Amino acid sequence: MISFSEIASSVHQWLNSHLSPAWVLTVEMVIVGVAAIALFALLGLVLVIMERKVAAYMQIRLGPNRVGPKGMLQSTADTVKLLVKEGITPAGADKFMFNLAPFIAMITAMLLLAPLGFAKDFQIWDLNIGVLYVTAVSSLSVIAILMAGWSSNNKYSLLGAMRSGAQIVSYELSAGLAIMTIVVLTGSLQLSEIVESQRNGWWIFKGHLPALIAFVIFIIAVTAETNRAPFDLAEAESELTAGFHTEYSGMKFALFFLAEYINVFTVCAIGATLFLGGWMPFHIGNWEGFNHVMDYIPSSIWFFGKTFFLIFVIMWFRWTFPRLRIDQLLDLEWKYLLPISMFNIILVTVIAIYHLHG
Amino acid sequence: MEREELQQYLGGLGSLTFEEGGEWINLFVESGDFRALMEQLRRDEQLGFDYLFCLTCVDFKTHLTMVYHLSSTRYRYNIVVKSKLDRQQPEIETVCDIWRTAEFHEREVYELFGVKFMNHPDLRLLILPEGWEGKNPLRKDFEDEVNMIKL
Amino acid sequence: MYSTTEHIGVNELGDMIINVGPQHPATHGVLHLVITLNGETVKKVEPHLGYIHRSIEKMCESLSYRQFIYSTSRMDYLSSHINNHGCALAVEKGLQVEIPARAEVIRVLMGELTRVASHILWWGALAMDIGAFTPFFHAFREREMINEIMEETCGARLTMNYMVPGGVMFDLHPNFHKRVKALLQQFKDKLDEYDELVTYNTIFINRTKGVGFISAEDAISYGMSGPSARASGVSCDIRKIYPYGMYDKVQFDEVLLQEGDTYARYLVRMQEIRQSLSIIEQLIDNIPEGDFQAKTKAVLKLPKGEYYSRVETARGEFGVYIVSEGGMTPYRIKFRSPGFSNLSALDHMTRGSKIGDLVATMGSLDLVIPDIDR
Numbered sequence: 001m002i003s004f005s006e007i008a009s010s011v012h013q014w015l016n017s018h019l020s021p022a023w024v025l026t027v028e029m030v031i032v033g034v035a036a037i038a039l040f041a042l043l044g045l046v047l048v049i050m051e052r053k054v055a056a057y058m059q060i061r062l063g064p065n066r067v068g069p070k071g072m073l074q075s076t077a078d079t080v081k082l083l084v085k086e087g088i089t090p091a092g093a094d095k096f097m098f099n100l101a102p103f104i105a106m107i108t109a110m111l112l113l114a115p116l117g118f119a120k121d122f123q124i125w126d127l128n129i130g131v132l133y134v135t136a137v138s139s140l141s142v143i144a145i146l147m148a149g150w151s152s153n154n155k156y157s158l159l160g161a162m163r164s165g166a167q168i169v170s171y172e173l174s175a176g177l178a179i180m181t182i183v184v185l186t187g188s189l190q191l192s193e194i195v196e197s198q199r200n201g202w203w204i205f206k207g208h209l210p211a212l213i214a215f216v217i218f219i220i221a222v223t224a225e226t227n228r229a230p231f232d233l234a235e236a237e238s239e240l241t242a243g244f245h246t247e248y249s250g251m252k253f254a255l256f257f258l259a260e261y262i263n264v265f266t267v268c269a270i271g272a273t274l275f276l277g278g279w280m281p282f283h284i285g286n287w288e289g290f291n292h293v294m295d296y297i298p299s300s301i302w303f304f305g306k307t308f309f310l311i312f313v314i315m316w317f318r319w320t321f322p323r324l325r326i327d328q329l330l331d332l333e334w335k336y337l338l339p340i341s342m343f344n345i346i347l348v349t350v351i352a353i354y355h356l357h358g
Numbered sequence: 359m360e361r362e363e364l365q366q367y368l369g370g371l372g373s374l375t376f377e378e379g380g381e382w383i384n385l386f387v388e389s390g391d392f393r394a395l396m397e398q399l400r401r402d403e404q405l406g407f408d409y410l411f412c413l414t415c416v417d418f419k420t421h422l423t424m425v426y427h428l429s430s431t432r433y434r435y436n437i438v439v440k441s442k443l444d445r446q447q448p449e450i451e452t453v454c455d456i457w458r459t460a461e462f463h464e465r466e467v468y469e470l471f472g473v474k475f476m477n478h479p480d481l482r483l484l485i486l487p488e489g490w491e492g493k494n495p496l497r498k499d500f501e502d503e504v505n506m507i508k509l
Numbered sequence: 510m511y512s513t514t515e516h517i518g519v520n521e522l523g524d525m526i527i528n529v530g531p532q533h534p535a536t537h538g539v540l541h542l543v544i545t546l547n548g549e550t551v552k553k554v555e556p557h558l559g560y561i562h563r564s565i566e567k568m569c570e571s572l573s574y575r576q577f578i579y580s581t582s583r584m585d586y587l588s589s590h591i592n593n594h595g596c597a598l599a600v601e602k603g604l605q606v607e608i609p610a611r612a613e614v615i616r617v618l619m620g621e622l623t624r625v626a627s628h629i630l631w632w633g634a635l636a637m638d639i640g641a642f643t644p645f646f647h648a649f650r651e652r653e654m655i656n657e658i659m660e661e662t663c664g665a666r667l668t669m670n671y672m673v674p675g676g677v678m679f680d681l682h683p684n685f686h687k688r689v690k691a692l693l694q695q696f697k698d699k700l701d702e703y704d705e706l707v708t709y710n711t712i713f714i715n716r717t718k719g720v721g722f723i724s725a726e727d728a729i730s731y732g733m734s735g736p737s738a739r740a741s742g743v744s745c746d747i748r749k750i751y752p753y754g755m756y757d758k759v760q761f762d763e764v765l766l767q768e769g770d771t772y773a774r775y776l777v778r779m780q781e782i783r784q785s786l787s788i789i790e791q792l793i794d795n796i797p798e799g800d801f802q803a804k805t806k807a808v809l810k811l812p813k814g815e816y817y818s819r820v821e822t823a824r825g826e827f828g829v830y831i832v833s834e835g836g837m838t839p840y841r842i843k844f845r846s847p848g849f850s851n852l853s854a855l856d857h858m859t860r861g862s863k864i865g866d867l868v869a870t871m872g873s874l875d876l877v878i879p880d881i882d883r
Contacts, residue, residue: 055642055643059642059646060650061646155525155527159546236865237640238638239865239868241534319642319643321641321712322636322641322712323640323716323865325716325863325866326863327863328712380814381602384815408726408729409729409732410732411734411826411845411850412817412828412830414843416840427845434750457730458727458730458731458853458854459731459732461853462850462853463732463849463850485558487559496566496841
C-alpha cells in the first residue's frame with residue numbers, strides 16, 4: 001500500500017541522488033510550500049462545501065446542488081467569483097493595515113499546518129516544542145482581527161474586533177490548560193511523541209476523567225477561539241451585520257473566510273492529535289487480531305477521519321445553538337471553564353506523578 | 359357604571375358636550391379645557407382611562423378635529439374625546455406625559471396634519487423624510503401632482 | 510430629554526452612535542434605529558420610520574368601501590386575513606348587515622390559521638436574531654402548509670384579500686378540511702420538537718430571561734397590545750374582552766404571564782399557537798352549511814357617522830376608524846396598528862442593556878415594518 005511517508009522518502013532519495021544537499025533542501029522547501037498552499041486552498045473548498053451540506057441536512061433542505069455533481073463544485077465556483085471581484089477599500093480606512101490584515105490571518109492559519117502529523121512519519125516540521133508553537137502562533141490570529149476591525153473605520157467592525165479580542169484572549173487560557181493536561185501526561189511538547197505515546201490507547205480513554213474533562217473544555221475553547229457559533233460574537237450577523245469583516249470584499253474577504261475554516265481544521269487536528277491519537281489507529285490493549293486489522297487502515301485516513309469528525313461536531317454546534325451574549329461568554333470562561341481547568345490540571349498532575357495512567 | 363351613568367359622571371367633570379350616536383360615548387371639549395380633562399380622565403379613580411389606543415385627527419375642511427380613543431383596562435370603559443382645532447393655527451396641549459404612547463402618535467399627527475402639540479418633548483418628523491415640514495399630506499387640500507392617484 | 514439626532518460619529522459624551530438599519534439583518538425590514546452606545550451598552554434607541562410609508566390612509570380616501578379592504582393586506586402582511594376582517598367588520602357596522610354563520614366560521618378559521626402562521630414565522634425569526642439559524646427553516650416547513658391552504662381557498666399565499674363586506678369572497682376549497690386536519694396532526698408532532706430545540710435550550714433561556722423587561726403599567730402607558738403586553742400581565746386580548754366574529758362561541762384561554770421579559774413574550778406566543786390550534790380543532794368539523802356571503806348592494810354607502818372596529822391580530826390590537834360623510838368612499842380612515850405602539854416602548858425596554866439584548870427584545874416584539882409605517 002502506498003503511504004505518504006514512502007512517497008516523501010522516495011522523493012527525498014531521488015532528489016539526493018541528483019542534487020547537492022543545499023539544493024535538496026531548497027527544492028524540498030519549495031515543494032512543501034506549494035503543498036501547503038494547495039492544501040490550504042483545497043481544505044477551504046472542502047470545508048465550505050461540507051459546512052453548507054451539513055447545514056442543509058440540519059435545516060431539512062438540499063443545500064447547493066447545481067454546480068458539479070451534487071453541487072460539489074459550488075465552493076470552487078464561489079472562489080472564482082470572489083477572485084474576480086473588486087476588493088474595495090473604504091475611503092476612511094487605514095489602507096496599509098486594512099490590506100495587511102487578511103494576509104496576517106491567512107499566514108497565521110498556514111503556519112499552524114507546520115507541526116501537524118498528517119500521517120505516519122509525514123510531518124512538515126517536527127519541532128520539539130510543537131504544542132507550544134501551536135498555542136503561540138494561534139494567538140496571533142487575534143491581531144489580524146483587531147487590525148481588520150480597527151482599520152475598517154466602521155463601528156460594527158470595531159465592536160466585532162473588540163469582542164473578538166476579549167473572547168480569544170480569554171479562551172486561550174482554557175485551551176492552553178486543556179492542552180497542558182496532555183503534555184503533563186505525556187511529558188513531551190513534541191507532537192510526534194504525543195502521538196507515539198498513544199500507541200496502546202488514546203488519551204481520551206486511558207487518561208481517565210481529567211483527559212475527558214480537558215477534551216470537553218478544549219472543544220468549547222477552540223470553538224470560541226475560532227469565532228464559531230455559539231461563540232460567533234465577532235461576526236454576530238444579527239447584531240453586527242458581519243462584524244470585523246463587514247467592509248471586506250472580494251478576495252480579501254475570501255482570505256478571512258478561508259482562514260476561519262483552516263483554523264477550524266487546525267484546531268480539530270490538534271484536538272485529534274492530543275486526545276484521539278492523531279494518525280494512530282484504534283487499538284485495544286492486547287487484542288492482537290483486532291489491532292492488526294485496525295493497522296491495515298492507512299494512518300492518513302485515521303488522522304483525517306478523526307479531524308473531520310471533530311469538525312462535524314463543531315459544525316453541529318453552529319447549526320443548533322443560539323449565540324451567547326458577550327458578558328455571558330466571558331462569564332462562561334472566567335467563572336466556569338478556567339477554574340475547572342485549573343483544578344483539572346492539578347488532578348492530572350497527581351495522576352501523572354503516581355503513574356495511574358496506562 | 360352603565361353607559362348613561364358614565365355619561366352623567368363624565369358630564370360632571372367640566373364643560374363638555376356629548377355627541378349622540380356612535381358605539382361609544384363621544385365627548386367634545388374646548389382645546390382650552392382639554393388638558394385638564396385628560397388629566398382627570400386618567401387620574402380619576404372611578405374612571406381610570408389608562409389606555410390610549412388610538413390618537414388621530416380628521417380634517418373637516420372648516421376645522422380639524424383631534425380624536426382620542428381611550429379605554430380603561432380596569433373597568434373596560436371606552437370613550438372618545440374630541441377637540442376642534444382652528445385649521446390655520448392648529449394647537450393643542452400634548453398628552454404624551456399622561457400616556458407615553460402619545461409621543462409617537464402625536465409626532466405622526468404633527469407631520470400629517472400640521473397640528474402643533476404644545477410641550478411635546480420632541481416634535482419632529484417621524485415618518486416623512488426631511489424637507490416635508492409644513493406639507494401636511496393627510497389634509498384634504500394637499501395636492502401632489504406626481505404621486506397622487508385620483509379616482 | 511432628547512437632543513437632535515446625531516446621524517454619524519460620536520456625541521459630546523464620547524458615546525458611539527450607530528445606525529442600525531434601514532438595511533440590517535436584525536430589523537426584519539426597513540426599520541431604522543439610531544442607537545447610542547457606551548461600549549456594548551445601549552444608552553438610547555431612537556426609531557426613524559417611513560422607509561416603507563405608502564400613506565395607505567390617504568389612498569383609502571379615494572377607494573370604495575369594497576376596495577380599501579385590500580390595501581390593508583399590505584400593511585401587516587403576516588396577518589392580512591385579520592386586518593381584512595377588521596375592515597370588513599367596520600364596514601358591516603355601518604351597513605348593518607347580518608353575516609351568515611358559515612362566513613363567520615370561515616373568517617375565524619382563516620384568522621387563526623393566519624395567527625399560527627405568523628407566530629411560527631416569528632418563532633424562527635426570533636431564534637435567528639438570537640443566533641440560531643436552523644429553527645427558521647423548520648418554521649417555514651409548517652408555514653408552507655398553511656400557505657398552501659390559503660393558496661387553494663383564497664388564491665394567494667400572503668395578501669389573501671379574502672374578506673368582503675358581508676362575508677368571504679369564495680367558498681372553501683374541497684381540500685380545505687383534509688389539509689387543515691393534516692396541519693393539526695403535523696403541529697401535534699412538531700411543537701414539542703420546537704420546544705426541545707429552542708424553548709428549553711439553556712443558552713436561549715439565558716439570552717431571553719430578564720431581558721427587555723417592561724412592567725404592566727408601562728406596557729399600558731405605551732399602548733402595547735397583543736402577546737407583547739400579555740407577557741407583562743395586561744389582559745388585552747380583543748377576542749376575549751370585546752369578542753367579535755364568533756370568538757364568544759369558541760373555547761380558548763387568554764394566555765397571561767407576569768414576567769414581562771423576552772422569555773415571557775416568547776412563551777405567550779408559543780402558548781397562543783396551541784390555543785389557536787385548539788380553536789381550529791373546535792371549528793374544523795363544525796362548519797355550518799349555507800351561504801358564505803350576505804347579499805349586499807353593488808355600491809356600498811355608509812351612513813354619515815363614525816365606525817370603529819377592533820380586532821386582535823397576531824401582533825396585537827388592530828383598529829379601523831372610519832369617518833363617513835355618506836359618500837361612496839370613506840372620508841377619513843385611521844388604522845391603529847399594533848406595531849407602531851409596541852415599537853414606541855422599545856427605547857424604554859432596552860436602555861442599559863447590551864446590543865445582543867436589543868436585538869432579542871426587538872425580535873420578541875414581533876415588528877412588521879409595513880404595519881408600523883402604513
